[in-house]
Amino acid sequence: MRFMIVDDSKAMRMIVLRTLRQAGFEGDCLEAANGAEALEIAKSEQLDFIISDWNMPEMDGIALLKALRTAGITTGFGFVTSESTPQMRELAEDAGARFVISKPFSADDLSGALSGAGV
Amino acid sequence: MSVTDAELIDVTVEAMTMFLGAAPRPCDRGPAPAEAMVSATVQLGDPPRAAVTLAATTPLVVELAACVLGVDEPHDDDTHDALGEVANIVAGAVKSHLGVIAMSLPTVTSGTHLQLRVPGAELTHQAALCHDEERLLVQLHERQEQTEPTARLRAASADGSRRHRSPASPHREGSTP
Numbered sequence: 001m002r003f004m005i006v007d008d009s010k011a012m013r014m015i016v017l018r019t020l021r022q023a024g025f026e027g028d029c030l031e032a033a034n035g036a037e038a039l040e041i042a043k044s045e046q047l048d049f050i051i052s053d054w055n056m057p058e059m060d061g062i063a064l065l066k067a068l069r070t071a072g073i074t075t076g077f078g079f080v081t082s083e084s085t086p087q088m089r090e091l092a093e094d095a096g097a098r099f100v101i102s103k104p105f106s107a108d109d110l111s112g113a114l115s116g117a118g119v
Numbered sequence: 120m121s122v123t124d125a126e127l128i129d130v131t132v133e134a135m136t137m138f139l140g141a142a143p144r145p146c147d148r149g150p151a152p153a154e155a156m157v158s159a160t161v162q163l164g165d166p167p168r169a170a171v172t173l174a175a176t177t178p179l180v181v182e183l184a185a186c187v188l189g190v191d192e193p194h195d196d197d198t199h200d201a202l203g204e205v206a207n208i209v210a211g212a213v214k215s216h217l218g219v220i221a222m223s224l225p226t227v228t229s230g231t232h233l234q235l236r237v238p239g240a241e242l243t244h245q246a247a248l249c250h251d252e253e254r255l256l257v258q259l260h261e262r263q264e265q266t267e268p269t270a271r272l273r274a275a276s277a278d279g280s281r282r283h284r285s286p287a288s289p290h291r292e293g294s295t296p
Contacts, residue, residue, distance in 0.1 A: 008224070009204040010197060011187045015137060018187075055207070055222060082211025083222055103208045104130075104137040 001027040001119070004045075006038040006052035006064065007080075012103070016051055016080060016110075023111035025119075035059025039067050047075045049119050054081035054088065062088075065095045076117055080105060121243075122216040122259065128246045130212040131173070131257045134205045138183045139250060146249035149256025150176045157229040159203045161210035165221035169261045170237050171210040175202060177229065179253035199227040213259060235260070 003020065007013045013031050020029070030045060032038035036059040038052065050068075054061040065077050078099040079092055092100050098117035101109055128145060136142045150156040158174040175183075177198075184193035184201040193201075203225030214222055237260040244259040 009200050009207070011138065011184060011201040012204050014187045014189075055224065057224060082208045083214050084211070085215055085220070087220075103211065104133045 001025055002030070002046065002048045003027070004030040004032060004038060004041060004047050004050045006032045006035065006050060006056070006061065008033050008053065008056040012053065012080075019105070019107050019110050020051075022107040023114070025111075025114070035061060035064030035067070038064055039071070042068055042073050042075060043071065049076040049078070049114070049117070051078050051080055054079055054083060062091060062095060065092070065097060069096055076119065078113060078117060080110070122213050124244055124246060126216065127209070127213065127244050127257060127259060128248070131205075131209050131246065131248060131255070134208040135183070135248065135250070135255070137208075138201060138205060139186050141250065143248040143250040143255060146247050146254065148254065149247040150174055150254045152232045154254075155229070155231055156180075156233060157198060157202050157227065158233050158235070159199075159206035159225045159227045160235065161206050161225050162223040163210060163214050163217060163221070164219035167223075167237075167262070168219055169213070169217055169259060170235070170240065171206060171213050172235050172258045172260070173202060173206045173209065173255060174233060174258075175255040176253045179250055179255060182250075182253070195229075199229070203227045209257060217261075237262075239263075 005013045005016045017029055030041055032041055034056045052061040052064060061079055077097050079097055080101045082103045084100050084102045089100050099113040101113050132142050155177040156174050157177055157180040158172060160170055160172045163169040180198045180202045181193060184198040187201060188197055206225045210222060240260040240262045242258060243261045246257050248255045
């Protein structure tokens with residue numbers, strides 16, 4: 001599996017990576033600090049799944065997801081975010097996100113969400 | 120809609136535990152003004168209706184970052200980033216209780232004798248947590264519903280000054296991680 005973790009917080013990217021490992025996912029993992037950086041990486045790298053924050057500078061998570069789909073990139077996508085209102089969940093689902101996990105989260109939460117997303 | 124003290128404490132403990140791997144415990148006070156501390160603030164609403172602030176003693180913030188990054192001496196940027204992310208998580212949970220949509224990125228600052236002033240807002244919730252000998256204070260400032268100008272003038276003349284100052288709370292200016 002090849003993941004990309006997108007979050008403006010380096011600490012949170014490390015926590016997501018650590019949680020992925022705890023949940024039993026191995027393999028390569030790329031990182032990006034905002035949506036714009038992630039979009040450039042996604043255009044040039046083969047990825048299996050993208051785990052992204054929502055609220056980020058430069059380009060936020062939902063704008064990233066829409067930009068990916070507009071660019072024809074259909075890589076699976078899930079949000080790990082500190083804010084998850086029903087409206088945001090609906091927006092995420094409409095844009096093609098497979099899940100929205102609220103921070104703080106556990107290895108079980110992430111593992112369950114990825115399993116549900118077919119990963 | 121509002122948040123309770125218990126909910127504010129619970130989400131702060133959960134967020135801190137995700138970083139530290141151990142749960143901080145409620146205690147009687149946050150950092151003393153003269154202690155070196157780091158504070159992180161996230162504003163909720165557009166225009167801002169509330170602000171969540173975390174202020175922690177510097178060794179606790181260093182430990183937060185060290186635990187996550189797996190290093191002994193994290194860089195200042197990384198310690199600020201770690202506390203900013205904890206504040207982000209707490210604010211995200213509070214946001215759903217307040218029914219607001221917009222949320223700012225965290226603003227982080229460090230020093231001693233830090234004071235937060237949110238014009239027009241009052242300190243509505245506050246809780247202190249301890250981890251070993253280190254301390255953390257979480258605060259929620261909320262603006263009251265906007266009143267008509269006449270009513271506001273009457274309230275001001277009846278109450279005297281409407282400005283509210285909270286003890287041991289951080290200033291808003293600083294770096295954004």
